[in-house]
Each structure stands twice: as structure tokens, then as C-alpha cells.
Amino acid sequence: MNAELLSPRATGPGKVLGILFVLFGVLLLAGGIKLAMLGGSLYYLIAGVALVLCGILLFLGHAAAIWLYALFLFGSTLWALYEVRLDWWQLVPRLALWFALGLLLLLPVFRGTSRFTGAGWGLASAVVIAGLVALASLFTHPGRIEGALEREVAAVESMAPPIEPGDWPSYGRSPFGDRYSPLDQITPENAGDLELAWSYRTGDVPGPGDPQETTAENTPLKANGMLYVCTPHSQVIALDPDTGKEIWRFDPKLSTQDADSFKGWAHMTCRGVAYHDEAAYVGQPAATPTQVPADETALAEGAPAAEPPTEAAPPVAEAPAPAPVENPCPRRLFLPTADTRLIAINADTGKTCPDFGDNGSVDLATGIGDFQPGGYYSTSPPAVTRDLVIIGGHVTDNVSIDEPSGVIRAYDVRSGRLVWNWDSGNPDVTTPLPEGQTYTRNSPNMWSIMSVDETLGMIYLPMGNQTPDQWGGNRTPASEKYSAGITALDIATGQVRWTRQFVHHDLWDMDVGGQPTLMDLQTDQGTRPALLASTKQGSIYVLDRSNGEPIVPIHERPVPQGAVEGDFTAPTQPFSELSFTPPELREADMWGGTPFDQMLCRIQFRSLRYEGIFTPPSLQGSLVYPGNFGVFDWGGISVDPVRQIAVLNPSYMAFTSQLVPSAQVEGGPERKSETEGVQPNKGAPYGVILQPLLSPLGLPCQAPAWGYVAAVDLTTNETLWMHKNGTVRDNAPIPMPLPMGVPSLGGMVTTAGGVAFLGGTLDQFLRAYDVRTGEQLWEGRLPAGGQATPMTYTGKNGRQYVLIVAGGHGSLGTRQGDYVMAYALPKK
Structure with a gap:
């Protein structure tokens, strides 16, 4: 019988290891039974x-x-290969711990003998x-697409406004929002060879009373021989x-109820x-109202066509008066402040x-009605045209059903006179709101950045939806029509020229977050004026910006049904053929640092409602993928309008959404941000808990990679x-630069030199x-998170920067700071 023993008696280390195995097995057995009861994999039960x-x-x-452990390790290897093939980061939680324990068992101190018997072999x-298997997986790259652009240029003449090559005078460089520079140094x-040329600290750092999402998402401008930077607390430098x-430096001296505390705010x-x-428009005519026949008005499928203007239609606003002869500010900046100015x-x-x-400011709270400080203001820069400055506003999500209007307002750039207002709750009347009246409460808002085509006379709005996000039982027909899509307004009058919706009856916070990108696109039908709208769900909708008709086909497809009582779901949703929407998640896609938290993630996955993209919010909790930050x-x-390509940075992070009956909201976890705690949705029958899908260790439950460049x-x-793209160096417990591919928040820029930049x-x-x-090609270390879109320009010395x-992002947990960093090639 002694031949069947490891040694005449088990060693002390062997007994300790045996106890550890039993402990691991009990944990897997308990979780494995739970997972099996939910219809999940039987592996963890068997492994236990x-x-x-x-x-x-x-x-x-x-x-x-x-012998048994050898069989277990061999079986685990086969199972892992069956589930994830040769994917290194997916193999790690499945095999790394068992491989390490196998190595320990091969040591004589644990086996009790130095002889290799049949069991040892x-x-x-x-x-x-x-x-x-692990070694072979190091040479595979799941999700990677290899290729190259063969052509250098395309014969397309851009209609974008002319800009000095070395300047960056708009958020997206031009009003087209293309984020493309003709610089080629x-x-x-x-x-x-890029190196740090200079750095600057603004002095505006998050304070103890600031909201969690105090962010430095600023893209500075370069114009008038200067750089213009704004800070989270609305300072301009x-x-x-x-x-x-x-x-x-300009400090607006924010006038909140408590200037030292912004607790309760969603953002700063x-x-x-x-x-x-003013000089850029010398000799150019003012915009004039343009009427468009109803049959040229593009609408989401199933939505009624807009009626053409008639004699009985409400009067449109008059075009702004010509510029005065003398202008005390021929070059001016427009700053939206956190206290609604x-x-x-x-x-x-x-x-x-x-x-x-x-005396220099307009009160944006006029006509808005009641709101809590921070509950309404513009987090994004306005759009400017020859005669107008046009601005929307952020409305805090999921607080109540009685929040400020999402009205868009156009002011004379010189006098500040209100010229027109477009309220999606009352879309046909754009004449200035009479004094003492209030815009439609809770109408869909536009919190992001607009794009402008002054040649066509249109401004393009990336629209959000009517709050609350996850329950829409009381939404109005007007809010349903104009939410979660692009609406084009006539610059001169604010009248709707066309609208196209990308999510019907949005219950997932699928606002169109990105600035619409305008370009002149080479197609089989010739060059067409295009608009590209990137979306949270991953579709990139390519439309003719003159009328909203698709250039790239859009298909209505059936989606999961079954909203909570009092709400409904749209039977279909529009999907573009140009898409980075990820495939549906599977239980096998759940991840973790160890087999144990991976198992718990699998249990969580099986416990949530999930039938793919657009799974409705539910009381049991639904998996939302793509999640709230979106693709x-x-x-x-x-876009590079010369090479006719788009460069982009898709991200993939799953969230969960659980509805909470209103009577239980106060007993839930405290709301700390828009993705932490119970969102109250006061006045609605349900609050909601939104959070990323994470393991007990705080790691994503969803397997990497989570971020790409493409x-x-x-x-x-x-x-x-x-x-x-990116490493977990600044997010892992041990700062190792593992190239797992991490999410990014902020956009990319491209240059004529054939180089793109990303810092998000x-x-x-x-x-x-x-x-x-x-x-x-290069990476430069930042002193804080770079959750902003970079820009490029030339200085007075002719050098390209x-x-x-780099100010970080509170909600993402990146290091916060107050840095402005400029890089350039070494001086010759």
C-alpha cells in the first residue's frame, strides 16, 4: 500500500496544501451549485x-x-480552450491559479518525495x-484587425470654412467638427521624437466640496495668437x-448658493x-430663412412628416440686424458658466x-423655471455663426420628472439679444419667449457640441432625451420625436429643417453624445455633403446633411420587449451598416482576476435580465451593453477629409440598470453621482440604480479588451x-503596464502628416x-488623467505643437490635476 502514498505519511506542507485545496473546492462548490441552478456552466460545481x-x-x-489534480488541470485546460480558444487574458482566470498550484505539487516538499512516479509524470x-496553451495564446490577438490604407489622398474638395492652418479656433477645429488639422510637421x-515643450498649471483643482465628477474635459482653442483654456470652475485663461x-485670466466668480460647496451637483x-x-465674416451675407418641402424632411421611420410652413404658421424670427459700425470686442470668446450665465x-x-x-453676460436661467444649483447649465461650448451664438444646456439626469427645459437659444453675437429659441416641447414656435413665461419643462436637451454649415444655413443638434432615462411612461409625443437623434435647425430662424432618430423611446440613456462630424464624402453617387453621428450604441449614422437621408443604409431590427408596468418598448430600433456595436455578451465572456470572482461574475450575469442590446430596464436588474458611457x-x-477616413476610439464597458419602486428609493444607497447610488426619479413610479458591471474585486466582469483605436x-x-489600446498601469492594484486595452473618454485628432493623437x-x-x-508611434506620460480631446497648432515660431x-475625471477615478501639456519635435 505504501506505493500508493506520496510518502510514508503526508508532509506538513502537503497537509497545508490539502486544506487549501479543500477550502478552494468548497468555495467553488457553493458557487457552482448556485450557477448551475441559474442555468449556467457546470464546470465550477465539478471543479469544486x-x-x-x-x-x-x-x-x-x-x-x-x-493523479486527480493532473486530471483536473488537464480537463480545465480543455474546457478553457472550448470556451475562449487561445485568448491570453481570458485564459488567465481559468488556468493561472490551477497552473501555479500544479507547479507547487511538483515540488518534493509538497509531494513528500523527490522520486517522479507515474502520478508525478x-x-x-x-x-x-x-x-x-498559455504560451501559444501570447501570439494571438483576438479582436485585432490588421490592415493599411493604401491611398494617400482622394479627389474631394472640402466645403469646410477656410481656417489658418496653424489655428484651432473651434472645439472640433472647424464648425464642421472634423478634428482634422492640415499641419504636417x-x-x-x-x-x-516628440518631447514636452512646456507645461502649465491652471490652479483650478477639485476642492473638498466639489462633486465627484469634477472634470477637465476641455479642448483649448488657438486663435488670435493665443491659446484659450477653460477650467472646471468656469475660469478662462x-x-x-x-x-x-x-x-x-478671467474668473467669473461663480455665484452659487454656497460658493465653497458644490455637493449635490452632478458635474463640474x-x-x-x-x-x-468679426473680421472673418467681412463681405459675407447674413443667413436668411430657408424653407424646405416636407418631402425633403427626413424623419425616423414611422414618425409623421413635418408640415411645411403655411400662412397660418407661427411667425419666424427675423434675421439679426447688421453689425454696428463700431464694435468694442471685434474678437470675443463666449463662456458658459456653471451658474447659468x-x-x-x-x-x-x-x-x-x-x-x-x-454688461457682458446673459442669464441663461431666464424662462427655465426652478432648478437646483448645478441642475442646469451648459457644460459644452456654444456654436457661433456670423451673427449668432447658439447654446443648449446640461440637465441633471434622473432627479425628477420636473426638470428644466432642453431649449436651444440663439443670441445676437454683439448685443446678446435673444433672436430665436427652439424648444422641442413646443417646436414650431421659435420667436423669443415672452417675458414671464417658461419653456416646456423636461423637454429633451442638447448638452453636447453642435456643428454648423453656414453654406447650407443649418445647425446640427446631437439630442438627448426626456429625463428620467430608464422610465418613459409619461413622455410626450414631441419629446419622443426629437430625442436621441440629430435635429437640424435653420440658423436664421431656429425652425426644424429635418430630424432623424437613432433610438426610439430611449430607455438606456443613449444620448447622441458626440459632436456631429461634417465632411464632403466621396460616394458612388459622387461627392455628397455628409454628417457622421457616432453613438453610444456603436452605430455610426452617415446622413446627407442637407436633408437627413441616409448615405449608409439604416435598418430597423426587432429588439427585446417587455418593459415594466406603465411603460413600453419600441418594437424595432435603427441600426447603421457602419457600426462598432459589439456582439452580445455570453456567460463565457465573464471575467475576473481569479476563478472565484469570475464565477461570481457568471452568477451575476445569469441573475440579470439580458437578451442583447436594448434589453429593457427591469426590477430584477438588466445588463446594459454597450453601457452608459457608450461605445x-x-x-x-x-475624420481626415483628404484621405476620406475616420479615426476613432471605441470603448466597451457593460453596466447594470435596476429599477427601484418609488416607495423604496429613500431606503436605497445614497446617490453620489449619476452612476452611483439610487437615482430618485422623483415623480416617476421607479428610481434606478446604475453601475458598471464589476466583480467583487472591483475588476470588470466583462473580459478585456475594453478599449481600441480604429x-x-x-x-x-x-x-x-x-x-x-492602453494599459492597466494606473488602474490595477500593482502598477504594471499590461496592454489589455482600456476604455477612453475623449476624442482623437488627425493631421495631414498622417499622425493621429489620443489622450483619453x-x-x-x-x-x-x-x-x-x-x-x-509614441507615448508621453501625463501627470494626471487625460480625459479630454487633444488639439494641435503652430506657434509664432512656426513649430507644430x-x-x-490633463486634469483627470472624478467618475472614472483617474488622477486629477490642473495641467496643460504641450509637446513638439526637438528644436533644430
């Missing part, structure tokens, strides 16, 4: 039984323990096989573009300011423009290349990529 038996045999010193074989051949030296954000130069600032001096509104959010996409050939709609990843880097192949604001 095997480890318990193995542990007992090991404690007793039987060689059968080695069997275990060694199982360990080697598992190791070879930095190329794939020399981008690796002018910097020398060559040195970063401060030229002037300034994405940017807008710039208007729109301030005009002299871009030369940093002083307010006294001719605008009331694409406010960073939008960048390029699309817009003449064919084919993905040219797609690579996972959860690790603290600004990176450069070859737009032709996607190869990473790449600039990013």
Missing part, C-alpha cells in the same frame, strides 16, 4: 468536487491526489500542456502658445469656449464685452485596422498613431 477530493487525498498523503504532463517617421506663459465641467472674429469676453484683453447682454461618447470621432475607410465602410485612456498617456496602419489638458 474535484478540489475537495484532491485536498482530502493530499491531506492523507495518497498518490491519487496527484502525469501531473508534469498536465502542467506542461497548460503552459504550452509631425509624421510617422519623426513622431517618436489665455496662454502664450510658444511658452505656456499666462497672458490674462467646462469642455470649452467659443471664439468669434453666457459671458462674452474680449479675446484680446480678458475683459467682458459691455455691449453683450447685461462613443462626447469625444466623437475624427480607422474606417469611408468610401467603402470597411474597418482598415483596429487595435486594443484610463492610463495617463498621450499617444500618437500612424493613421495608415494604426501602429503606435500637440496639446492636451
Whole structure:
């Protein structure tokens, strides 16, 4: 019988290891039973039984323990290959711990003998096989698309407004929002030489009373020989573009109820300011109202066509008066503040423009009605045209059913006079609201960045929806029509020219977050004026911006049904043929750092309602994938109109959404942000708990990669290349730069030099990529999170700089700061 023992008696280390095996087995057995009852994989139940038996045999010193563990490791390897093939990061939680324990069992101190018997050789074989599988997986790249752009240019003449090549005068560089620069000093051949040219600290750092989502999402402007930066607390700073030296600073002195505390606010954000130069419009005519026949008005399928204007229609607003002869601020910045003001600032001096509104500012709270401080203001820069500054507003999600209007207002750029207002709750009447009246409460808002085509006379609004997000039982027909899509307004009058919806009856917070990107697109039908709308659900809708008709086909497809009592779901949703929407999640896609938290993630997955994208919110809890941050959010996409490509950074993170009956809201976890605690939805029958799908260790339950960079050939709609992007260096317990591919918040820019830049990843880097192949060319370490879209410009010295604001993001947990960082090639 002694031949069946590891040694004449089990060793002390062997007994300890046996106890550990039993403990591991009991944990897997308990979770495995629960998972099996939910209809999930039987592996964890079987593994639990095997480890318990193995542990007992090991404690007793039987060689059968080695044989059994060899069989268990070999079976686990086969199971892992069946579920995830050769995917390294998916194999880690399935095999890494068992492989390590197998190595321990091969040591004489645990086996009690230095001799290799049949059991020892069997275990060694199982360990080697598992190791070879892991080694082979290191040479595979699931999700990666390899390719290259073969052409350099396409014969398309852009209709974008002319801009000085070295300037960046709008949030997306041009009113088209293309985030493309014609600069070409930095190329794939020399981008690796980029170095820090200068850095600057704004001094505006999050305070103890600030909301969690205090963010530096700002893309600075470069115009008038200066850089213009805005900070989370609505300060504007002018910097020398060559040195970063401060030229002037404007502090609006926020007038909140408690200036030292912004607790209860959802955000503290300034994405940017807008710039208007009177000289740029010399000799250009003012915009005039344009009427469009009803049959040219594009609407979501199934929505009624808009009636053409008739004699009985409400009067449209008059075009703004011509500019006065003398203008005290011929170059001005427009700053939206966190206390609901729109301030005009002299871009030369940093002083307010006294001719605008009331001594330089307009009160955006006028006509809005009651709201809590922070519950309404514009987090994004307004749009500017020849004669108008046009602005929307952020409305805090999921607080109540009686929130401020989502009205869009156009003011005269010189006087601050209200010229027109478009309220989606009362869309036909755009004449200025009479004094003392209130815009439609709770109408869908536009919190992101607009795009403008002054040649066509239209402004394009990326629309949100009527709050609350996850329950829509009381939404009005007007709010249903204009939410979660693009609406084009006539610049001169605010009248609707066309609208197209991307999510019907949105119950998932699928706002169109990104600025619509305008370009002139080469198609089989010739060059067409295009609009590209990137969305949270991953579709990129390509429309003719003159009428809203699809250039890339859109298909209505059936989606899951079964909303809670009092609500409903749309039977179909529109999907674009150009899409980065991910495939449906499976139980096998659940992940973790160990087999144990992976098992718990599987249990969580099986416990949630999930039938694919657009699974309705539920009382049991629903899985939302893509999640609330979306595949694409406010960073939008960048296009190269010369090469006719789009460069973009899709992200993939799952969330959960659980409805809570209103009577139970107060007893739930405290609301700390829009994705933490119970969102009250006061006045609705349900509150909601929103949160990312995480394991007990705080790791994503969904397997990596979570973030990519990619390029699309817009003449064919084919993905040219797609690579996972970013590391977990700044998010893991141990700061190891593992290249797992992490989410990014913020957009990309492209250049004529063939280099694209992105700084929005959860690790603290600004990176450069070859737009032709996607190869990473360079990375620069940032002192804080770079959750902002970078920009590029030339200084007075003719040197090309790449600039990013690195201030971090409270809700994402990246390091916060107050840095402005500029990089350039070494001086010659």
C-alpha cells in the first residue's frame, strides 16, 4: 500500500496544501451549485468536487491526489480552450491559479518525495500542456484587425470654412467638427521624437466640496495668437502658445448658493469656449430663412412628416440686424458658466464685452423655471455663426420628472439679444419667449457640441432625451420625436429643417453624445455633403446633411420587449451598416482576476435580465451593453477629409440598470453621482440604480479588451485596422503596464502628416498613431488623467505643437490635476 502514498505519511506542507485545496473546492462548490441552478456552466460545481477530493487525498498523503489534480488541470485546460480558444487574458482566470498550484505539487516538499512516479509524470504532463496553451495564446490577438490604407489622398474638395492652418479656433477645429488639422510637421517617421515643450498649471483643482465628477474635459482653442483654456470652475485663461506663459485670466466668480460647496451637483465641467472674429465674416451675407418641402424632411421611420410652413404658421424670427459700425470686442470668446450665465469676453484683453447682454453676460436661467444649483447649465461650448451664438444646456439626469427645459437659444453675437429659441416641447414656435413665461419643462436637451454649415444655413443638434432615462411612461409625443437623434435647425430662424432618430423611446440613456462630424464624402453617387453621428450604441449614422437621408443604409431590427408596468418598448430600433456595436455578451465572456470572482461574475450575469442590446430596464436588474458611457461618447470621432477616413476610439464597458419602486428609493444607497447610488426619479413610479458591471474585486466582469483605436475607410465602410489600446498601469492594484486595452473618454485628432493623437485612456498617456496602419508611434506620460480631446497648432515660431489638458475625471477615478501639456519635435 505504501506505493500508493506520496510518502510514508503526508508532509506538513502537503497537509497545508490539502486544506487549501479543500477550502478552494468548497468555495467553488457553493458557487457552482448556485450557477448551475441559474442555468449556467457546470464546470465550477465539478471543479469544486474535484478540489475537495484532491485536498482530502493530499491531506492523507495518497498518490491519487496527484493523479486527480493532473486530471483536473488537464480537463480545465480543455474546457478553457472550448470556451475562449487561445485568448491570453481570458485564459488567465481559468488556468493561472490551477497552473501555479500544479507547479507547487511538483515540488518534493509538497509531494513528500523527490522520486517522479507515474502520478508525478502525469501531473508534469498536465502542467506542461497548460503552459504550452498559455504560451501559444501570447501570439494571438483576438479582436485585432490588421490592415493599411493604401491611398494617400482622394479627389474631394472640402466645403469646410477656410481656417489658418496653424489655428484651432473651434472645439472640433472647424464648425464642421472634423478634428482634422492640415499641419504636417509631425509624421510617422519623426513622431517618436516628440518631447514636452512646456507645461502649465491652471490652479483650478477639485476642492473638498466639489462633486465627484469634477472634470477637465476641455479642448483649448488657438486663435488670435493665443491659446484659450477653460477650467472646471468656469475660469478662462489665455496662454502664450510658444511658452505656456499666462497672458490674462478671467474668473467669473461663480455665484452659487454656497460658493465653497458644490455637493449635490452632478458635474463640474467646462469642455470649452467659443471664439468669434468679426473680421472673418467681412463681405459675407447674413443667413436668411430657408424653407424646405416636407418631402425633403427626413424623419425616423414611422414618425409623421413635418408640415411645411403655411400662412397660418407661427411667425419666424427675423434675421439679426447688421453689425454696428463700431464694435468694442471685434474678437470675443463666449463662456458658459456653471451658474447659468453666457459671458462674452474680449479675446484680446480678458475683459467682458459691455455691449453683450447685461454688461457682458446673459442669464441663461431666464424662462427655465426652478432648478437646483448645478441642475442646469451648459457644460459644452456654444456654436457661433456670423451673427449668432447658439447654446443648449446640461440637465441633471434622473432627479425628477420636473426638470428644466432642453431649449436651444440663439443670441445676437454683439448685443446678446435673444433672436430665436427652439424648444422641442413646443417646436414650431421659435420667436423669443415672452417675458414671464417658461419653456416646456423636461423637454429633451442638447448638452453636447453642435456643428454648423453656414453654406447650407443649418445647425446640427446631437439630442438627448426626456429625463428620467430608464422610465418613459409619461413622455410626450414631441419629446419622443426629437430625442436621441440629430435635429437640424435653420440658423436664421431656429425652425426644424429635418430630424432623424437613432433610438426610439430611449430607455438606456443613449444620448447622441458626440459632436456631429461634417465632411464632403466621396460616394458612388459622387461627392455628397455628409454628417457622421457616432453613438453610444456603436452605430455610426452617415446622413446627407442637407436633408437627413441616409448615405449608409439604416435598418430597423426587432429588439427585446417587455418593459415594466406603465411603460413600453419600441418594437424595432435603427441600426447603421457602419457600426462598432459589439456582439452580445455570453456567460463565457465573464471575467475576473481569479476563478472565484469570475464565477461570481457568471452568477451575476445569469441573475440579470439580458437578451442583447436594448434589453429593457427591469426590477430584477438588466445588463446594459454597450453601457452608459457608450461605445462613443462626447469625444466623437475624427475624420481626415483628404484621405476620406475616420479615426476613432471605441470603448466597451457593460453596466447594470435596476429599477427601484418609488416607495423604496429613500431606503436605497445614497446617490453620489449619476452612476452611483439610487437615482430618485422623483415623480416617476421607479428610481434606478446604475453601475458598471464589476466583480467583487472591483475588476470588470466583462473580459478585456475594453478599449481600441480604429480607422474606417469611408468610401467603402470597411474597418482598415483596429487595435486594443492602453494599459492597466494606473488602474490595477500593482502598477504594471499590461496592454489589455482600456476604455477612453475623449476624442482623437488627425493631421495631414498622417499622425493621429489620443489622450483619453484610463492610463495617463498621450499617444500618437500612424493613421495608415494604426501602429503606435509614441507615448508621453501625463501627470494626471487625460480625459479630454487633444488639439494641435503652430506657434509664432512656426513649430507644430500637440496639446492636451490633463486634469483627470472624478467618475472614472483617474488622477486629477490642473495641467496643460504641450509637446513638439526637438528644436533644430
